[in-house]
Amino acid sequence: MNNKITKIEIQKRKKNRVNVFINEEFSFACSSDLVFMFGLKTGNEFDAESLKKIIEEDNYISCKNYALNVIDRSYKTEKEMHEKLVKKEYNEKVIERVFLFLKEYGFVDDDKYIDLYIGDRIKKNGKIKIKYDLLKKGVDIKLIDKKLNEVSTILEKTAIDILAKKKYESIVKTESNYSKIYTKLKSYLFRAGYNGELVNEILKTILKDKKESEENEEFNDEKNIMDLEKLKVSAEKRYDIIIKRESDETKIYKKLWEYLMRRGFANDQIKKQIREVMGKN
Known part of the structure; x- marks a missing residue:
């Protein structure tokens, strides 16, 4: 028939x-x-052979149009594109033919893809994360390393500097402790994919003033505690000497106050300490 x-x-x-x-x-x-x-x-x-050719050609056109629609939405690596076409159940013969077309016109090109990807991500991610993400997309590791080695060190340092300062400003709005700020900022930069040397370098720069300020505060707190202890001892010793010769509380207060002022203690601290010493007796 x-x-x-x-x-x-x-x-x-x-x-x-x-x-x-x-x-x-x-x-x-x-x-x-x-x-x-x-x-x-x-x-x-x-005949049947002619029918087969028509169906194969139709599958090719369908596969090619689908691939172009995918690329129109977002550029893909060769592996990502292949996975999408397989998922749509196109056979390998048709996919190979479509790939020849895509590569001929530069619609899939891992070399070009890496350049675009690094150019976009280097502003917010370090080389470690960029490499990891590209590997997941099926890009050849040698090509990735080659491209990342071409990235300027200055460019990466500028990026981490901007990123770290922005995150620091965000953290200090709710956190004032130096150690906690350091830990949070360091964790954030590691998650962003920067190496330890670069992270430590930027942390040292950004947190320098914060660390010095906190160390000064701790020093002042320790000094104040020592001064108060010294004031307490001086006040008690001098008070014991004065009351042996004086019984009038007003005169005792005045003599003790004058003595402690000559010793260089602050007026408000002296008044508080005198009240405590005289209140015990």
Whole structure:
């Protein structure tokens, strides 16, 4: 029995595709472009091999259009593109042919992809994270290392400096302790993919003033404690001497106050300490 096209009709929902009927029965659907490419028309007779070629060509056009739509939304690595086409259940023969087209016109190019990816991510990620993310996308490790080695050290240092300062300003809004600020900022920069040497260098620069300020505060606190202890001892000893010769509280207070002022203690501290000493007796 001869295979004869008995009807070709345009699909209602997809005007760029047609349904082909052979011997009064639906046989296959294909792109309308193939109608002209293969000269399909009612009454034509053809063998199984010709039908196979039409179906293969239709699969190729479908696969190519899908790939171009994917790229139109976002650029992909070769591995990512291959996985998407396999997931759509295109066979390997068709995928290989589509890849030849994509590579010929530069629609998939891992070398170009890495350049674009690094250019975008280097502003907020270190080389370690960038390398890890590219490996997950299936890019060859040698190509990744080659491209990352070409990245300027100055560019990476400038990026981490801006990133670290911005994060520091955010952390200090809710945290004042130096150790906690240091830990949070260091963890953040490590998660961003920067190496330990670079992280330690930027932390030393950004937290220098904060560390010195906190150390000064701790020193002053310790000094104040020592001064207060010294004031307490001096006040008690002098008070014991004064009361042996003086019983009037007003005169005792005045003499003790004058003595402690000459010793260089602060007025408000002296008054508080005198009240404590005289209050015990």
